[in-house]
Amino acid sequence: PNGKRMRRILEILAQDDNIDNLALLLGARAPAPTNAPAAAPTETPMDSLIAVKKTTAKPVMAILSWSFSPPQVQAALDMMGKLQSERIPAFLSPERCASSLRKAYDYYAWKKSVRA
Numbered sequence: 001p002n003g004k005r006m007r008r009i010l011e012i013l014a015q016d017d018n019i020d021n022l023a024l025l026l027g028a029r030a031p032a033p034t035n036a037p038a039a040a041p042t043e044t045p046m047d048s049l050i051a052v053k054k055t056t057a058k059p060v061m062a063i064l065s066w067s068f069s070p071p072q073v074q075a076a077l078d079m080m081g082k083l084q085s086e087r088i089p090a091f092l093s094p095e096r097c098a099s100s101l102r103k104a105y106d107y108y109a110w111k112k113s114v115r116a
Helices: 003-015 045-053 070-085 094-115
Strands: 022-027 060-065
Touching (some): 003 045, 022 045, 045 060
């Protein structure tokens, strides 16, 4: 989906009481060659995720998908830095994301049981 649709989809998910957190799979792309024609700037899925993070109290996280080409590795590192600067955890696999989410859930369930 284009940038506006992606943001709207994330906003709808963030408002849904049946959804407890948002995790988005993001593809790391190498920058376009410098001789490529300039495209009109559009909101990227990462921009949409950052914008929605600022409007919801739900946990928001990202999973980065990339290949091992040096430009894509650098793009993934740049994306991870940007996401982390916006306080969005970024993971390199769905399994690591799910494990982290499970550990956070277990911690808060334990903390709640100790208070009871």
